[in-house]
Amino acid sequence: MTATxxxxxxxxxxxxxxxxxxxxxxxxxAATAVALFPPLWLLVTSFKPKSESFSTALVNDFTxxxxxxxxxxxxxxxxxxxxxxxxxxxxxxxxxxxxxxGYAISRFRFPGMRPLMWVLLVTQMFPMAVLIVPLxxxxxxxxxxxxxxxxxITYLTxxxxxxxxxxxxxxxxxxxxxxxxxxxxxxxxxxxxxxxVLPLARPxxxxxxxxxxxxxxxxxxxxxxxxxxxxxxTLAGGLQTFVNRYGSDWGSMxxxxxxxxxxxxxxxxxxxxxxxxxxxxxxxxx
Amino acid sequence: MAxxxxxxxxxxxxxxxGGARVHRRGTGRKSxxxxxxxxxxxxxxxxxxxxxxxxxxxxxxxxYPLVRGVYLSLTDADEANVERTIGVNHLPATxxxxxxxxxxxxxxxxxxxxxxxxxxxxxxxCVGVTFALGLTLAVMxxxxxxxxxxxxxxxxxxxxxxxxxxxxxxKMLFNEKNGLLNKVLxxxxxxxxxxxxxxxxxxxAVIAVNVWLGxxxxxxxxxxxxxxxxxxxxxxxEMDGAGPWQRFRNITLPGVRGVSSTVxxxxxxxxxxxxxxxxxxxxxxxxxxxxxxxxxxFRLSFINSPRDFAxxxxxxVLILVLLSLFTVVYRRAxxxxxxxx
Numbered sequence: 001m002t003a004t005x006x007x008x009x010x011x012x013x014x015x016x017x018x019x020x021x022x023x024x025x026x027x028x029x030a031a032t033a034v035a036l037f038p039p040l041w042l043l044v045t046s047f048k049p050k051s052e053s054f055s056t057a058l059v060n061d062f063t064x065x066x067x068x069x070x071x072x073x074x075x076x077x078x079x080x081x082x083x084x085x086x087x088x089x090x091x092x093x094x095x096x097x098x099x100x101x102g103y104a105i106s107r108f109r110f111p112g113m114r115p116l117m118w119v120l121l122v123t124q125m126f127p128m129a130v131l132i133v134p135l136x137x138x139x140x141x142x143x144x145x146x147x148x149x150x151x152x153i154t155y156l157t158x159x160x161x162x163x164x165x166x167x168x169x170x171x172x173x174x175x176x177x178x179x180x181x182x183x184x185x186x187x188x189x190x191x192x193x194x195x196x197v198l199p200l201a202r203p204x205x206x207x208x209x210x211x212x213x214x215x216x217x218x219x220x221x222x223x224x225x226x227x228x229x230x231x232x233x234t235l236a237g238g239l240q241t242f243v244n245r246y247g248s249d250w251g252s253m254x255x256x257x258x259x260x261x262x263x264x265x266x267x268x269x270x271x272x273x274x275x276x277x278x279x280x281x282x283x284x285x286x
Numbered sequence: 287m288a289x290x291x292x293x294x295x296x297x298x299x300x301x302x303x304g305g306a307r308v309h310r311r312g313t314g315r316k317s318x319x320x321x322x323x324x325x326x327x328x329x330x331x332x333x334x335x336x337x338x339x340x341x342x343x344x345x346x347x348x349x350y351p352l353v354r355g356v357y358l359s360l361t362d363a364d365e366a367n368v369e370r371t372i373g374v375n376h377l378p379a380t381x382x383x384x385x386x387x388x389x390x391x392x393x394x395x396x397x398x399x400x401x402x403x404x405x406x407x408x409x410x411x412c413v414g415v416t417f418a419l420g421l422t423l424a425v426m427x428x429x430x431x432x433x434x435x436x437x438x439x440x441x442x443x444x445x446x447x448x449x450x451x452x453x454x455x456x457k458m459l460f461n462e463k464n465g466l467l468n469k470v471l472x473x474x475x476x477x478x479x480x481x482x483x484x485x486x487x488x489x490x491a492v493i494a495v496n497v498w499l500g501x502x503x504x505x506x507x508x509x510x511x512x513x514x515x516x517x518x519x520x521x522x523x524e525m526d527g528a529g530p531w532q533r534f535r536n537i538t539l540p541g542v543r544g545v546s547s548t549v550x551x552x553x554x555x556x557x558x559x560x561x562x563x564x565x566x567x568x569x570x571x572x573x574x575x576x577x578x579x580x581x582x583x584f585r586l587s588f589i590n591s592p593r594d595f596a597x598x599x600x601x602x603v604l605i606l607v608l609l610s611l612f613t614v615v616y617r618r619a620x621x622x623x624x625x626x627x
Contacts, residue, residue, distance in 0.1 A: 024431055031423055032440035034498070038455040039447055041466065045458065054464035097343070100336040110333035111326065116341065123348055125555045125609055129583040130602035133595050134351035134358060136587070141369055157347040160340055189332045218448035220562040225588045236450050240566065243454065250458060257451045268446030272439075 046254035053250040066255035075230050076256055079238035087216040089152040094159045094212040102167025103193050120161040128221050136225055146232040154222050159215045163208040170204025210271035217264055235260050359388055359600035365593040388600040405578040412496045412557045420504025428512045445502035453566045456495045485575035488568050492576050496563045511545035547620050579605050
């Protein structure tokens with residue numbers, strides 16, 4: 001971060017002097033290095049024996065011990081399973097209801113639309129601190145603590161408002177003619193939505209799916225509060241147990257972190273282009 | 287604020303629509319009105335059906351808890367007196383209504399004001415640095431530069447990794463005795479820095495990590511904004527002899543203002559409520575020095591023993607009030623500058 005401050009930014013727009021070009025590349029390189037280094041170091045450390053977690057060297061004795069230990073001897077797979085149930089549930093339900101909502105506010109002028117859009121915006125700024133205590137007590141009385149269902153419902157409220165906005169942006173880019181021709185051919189509004197428009201908005205579905213996935217995959221506060229007992233934790237809670245005040249197992253932590261980060265990074269890699277379009281179409285223009 | 291609308295948008299607007307039509311047509315007959323309402327329902331039912339799940343989810347999970355949270359904040363509820371089940375025994379709630387006692391206690395105590403002060407510094411620091419860095423890097427990326435997509439993807443990577451994983455990576459780098467950062471400093475002959483053990487350094491550390499996490503989003507948003515500025519403006523300015531700095535000030539900055547105002551508002555709200563960075567990196571320590579309002583409210587009800595639900599709820603309500611105030615003031619300021627938003 002410090003390096004980027006020293007960049008002599010503006011060169012001339014057409015040709016720029018060699019010094020300016022050097023500065024530009026140096027700055028961009030430094031920023032990229034700062035961005036990439038922590039996750040890369042995590043990856044490197046995960047291949048070192050436990051005793052060398054903190055050595056500054058790159059890998060001396062390459063080993064997969066950390067991975068086998070994490071997978072075989074800890075609750076990691078259970079946490080992964082819990083996380084997957086929560087994430088898949090949230091993503092499927094979330095994308096579906098965000099899509100129907102986005103379609104409705106993109107295509108129909110119906111009573112209640114404006115307040116709904118307003119509520120969708122406002123809920124995005126809700127601090128979890130206001131809701132977490134009453135939600136906790138409600139979940140407790142419904143017996144939903146330590147149940148994936150409880151987390152799924154909670155995450156829906158986090159992800160859906162934003163996703164509905166993004167989906168609206170995507171549906172706005174699908175020509176209305178398509179809806180009209182569907183109606184002329186005798187499809188119901190739901191039929192038009194399901195058979196014609198939804199397939200065309202597939203990139204939007206990918207983006208909202210990704211966003212929901214990441215939200216649920218990476219949430220910490222609710223997951224920490226609602227899930228207790230080692231076998232009930234999700235990954236966000238489980239990883240904390242490797243490095244806590246009683247001891248630090250950095251080897252296991254890094255291996256687990258890599259296994260957690262890779263799927264998210266891969267999904268992100270596919271989605272990022274659309275994500276950018278979605279953000280600019282939906283959220284920032286709202 | 288949202289209480290009113292979350293649970294009843296459909297009803298409110300059914301009324302509004304009825305009213306509007308009466309007004310337009312000038313008919314006031316009751317039977318005609320219900321007929322129209324019915325027709326409106328027949329006409330709009332599929333739109334309502336499509337939004338119904340979201341309305342239900344928001345109403346149940348945000349509307350109801352919000353009302354209950356406000357109510358809890360006016361009681362003395364804690365772990366020992368809320369409704370609970372121990373084994374086969376079901377114990378009813380025994381907490382009492384105490385009015386504004388919790389608020390009086392919180393506002394009369396320096397803890398709240400200390401935390402608020404640091405939260406403001408934390409938010410302003412994070413958003414300011416993130417915005418400056420994001421804009422700078424976006425401007426650099428927006429030029430014709432070789433390897434542009436490599437740089438762009440490289441810089442966006444932190445966004446694709448779950449925040450809690452990145453925070454652990456940083457926690458490892460920050461380790462006082464063995465962390466890489468201190469070893470590098472040691473190699474340069476500088477004494478080890480107690481990154482997470484000293485109140486001041488811990489503050490620097492949490493801000494640095496949050497900036498690192500936030501810059502990618504900022505770059506992407508600002509790149510989008512920059513690409514919306516017509517290139518002719520720059521050419522014309524160059525013809526008129528404007529220097530690089532003048533072009534930046536008079537074309538780039540006004541050009542990105544619309545997007546920036548939204549993005550700054552969003553990231554202010556996100557940072558204000560940023561839980562995982564502080565909770566996972568320092569747990570609010572050392573000695574509460576990095577505890578922001580949100581993590582403190584969490585600690586009151588989920589870490590401290592006995593769990594103090596009422597006070598935590600009151601902190602939550604205060605946080606919401608602060609954020610709402612900020613949003614209103616911010617929007618008004620924007621509107622005064624002629625921003626349509």
